[in-house]
Amino acid sequence: MSLLKFPKPSSFASAERAEPAQIGDEAEKLRPELERCTVLEILPDPVAILNINRQIVFANRSLLAMLKLPDDSLICGMRPGEALHCVHAENDSGGCGTTEFCRFCGAVNAILETQQFHTSVSRDCHILTTSDNANNLRIWTSPFVKHGCNYTLMVVRDIADEVYRHSLERIFFHDIINIGSGLAGLLSIIDDDPDAFRENRQLLTGLTEELLEEIHSQRDLLAAESGAMNVKFSRIKSFDIIKCVTDMLARHQAAENKSMTMDDSSENIEFETDPSLLKRILINVVKNALEACPPGAEVVLKSSATGGKAVFEVHNPGRIPDEVRLQIFNRAFSTKGQGRGLGTYSARLLGEKYLRGKVYFTSSEELGTSFFLELPLSPEAAGTAVSP
Numbered sequence: 001m002s003l004l005k006f007p008k009p010s011s012f013a014s015a016e017r018a019e020p021a022q023i024g025d026e027a028e029k030l031r032p033e034l035e036r037c038t039v040l041e042i043l044p045d046p047v048a049i050l051n052i053n054r055q056i057v058f059a060n061r062s063l064l065a066m067l068k069l070p071d072d073s074l075i076c077g078m079r080p081g082e083a084l085h086c087v088h089a090e091n092d093s094g095g096c097g098t099t100e101f102c103r104f105c106g107a108v109n110a111i112l113e114t115q116q117f118h119t120s121v122s123r124d125c126h127i128l129t130t131s132d133n134a135n136n137l138r139i140w141t142s143p144f145v146k147h148g149c150n151y152t153l154m155v156v157r158d159i160a161d162e163v164y165r166h167s168l169e170r171i172f173f174h175d176i177i178n179i180g181s182g183l184a185g186l187l188s189i190i191d192d193d194p195d196a197f198r199e200n201r202q203l204l205t206g207l208t209e210e211l212l213e214e215i216h217s218q219r220d221l222l223a224a225e226s227g228a229m230n231v232k233f234s235r236i237k238s239f240d241i242i243k244c245v246t247d248m249l250a251r252h253q254a255a256e257n258k259s260m261t262m263d264d265s266s267e268n269i270e271f272e273t274d275p276s277l278l279k280r281i282l283i284n285v286v287k288n289a290l291e292a293c294p295p296g297a298e299v300v301l302k303s304s305a306t307g308g309k310a311v312f313e314v315h316n317p318g319r320i321p322d323e324v325r326l327q328i329f330n331r332a333f334s335t336k337g338q339g340r341g342l343g344t345y346s347a348r349l350l351g352e353k354y355l356r357g358k359v360y361f362t363s364s365e366e367l368g369t370s371f372f373l374e375l376p377l378s379p380e381a382a383g384t385a386v387s388p
Helices: 021-038 060-066 099-102 106-117 160-189 194-226 239-247 275-292 345-356
Strands: 047-050 054-061 121-128 134-146 149-158 236-238 259-262 269-275 296-307 309-316 358-364 368-376
Touching: 021 054, 021 134, 021 269, 054 060, 106 121, 106 134, 106 149, 134 160, 160 194, 194 239, 194 275, 194 345, 236 239, 236 275, 239 259, 239 275, 239 296, 239 309, 239 368, 269 275, 275 296, 275 309, 275 345, 275 368, 345 358, 345 368
Parallel strands: 259 296
Antiparallel strands: 047 054, 047 149, 121 134, 134 149, 236 269, 296 309, 309 368, 358 368
């Protein structure tokens, strides 16, 4: 990471950096003080000390262990997002803290608040790394002055387990209970009446499928994040997948008073992929589109062959606000409340890491919002094999 005296453009925090010689001088002046403060080295949580330009001048043993580094020489002068390999930090702008995505980053906002108001701050931070790992972190920042210079002490804690536990609690105590309650109510109506069973058989089957889908979705996400996902490619047709997805969601509460249709210009593409994972991705995306729609709105699905790829598009008439747009693929970010942010994150994880495709979206006031999933027509067309 180059350290430039003259800053590059920034969309948020200052891009200005101290030169390497100044970083080294600051680190040397602090070292005797930090050596006497042994508590920093025995803390189990990663700790960094930052200068006024948000650059690292010290990293404790826990942070070095987290980054698999022998000492802090390689990260001194970097900013936190650069040391953690944040996907938004490695770009042609001013690096960590300077992109439009950084406006909603808990880490840089905690640092800036501490620098501005000289107060201790705690924020949660969601980082997607350049190797597609999703980190859920809790950041504590606190100011201190040494040798007439202002510094920020930053403590980092991995809260992925806490975030995922909240998600599971939300799913099992809300979504699954709702479905289970529907099943129980329907069974009480049916009782031993064969006619009532025949009349409600389709609804009963739909609720059971929905229940299993919720459970399988979480199982697959756990397997995908741990690298234990088994991908089984087979030859499919896009219309069959779209029909399966729309049939599955037709009775979902998110689809109430809304419609799902297939674009007239759709092509029935025949290609090779894992149909189970593809359905999982489209169910997540279509469900999100339905939840974002007002009553009476329409979600339109489309499949086409473009540039030697099978392309699925899910369109709804709404526009995604900037605050949501810039965080939409972050693990655990959601507009629906704590613990509900795994849908778009898992869609990208499964679509890009395991199906070897690309997941992205466009959104505007005039054209609405479209999510796209581009997939190779065959495993051979994708090139290298899937790696966990």
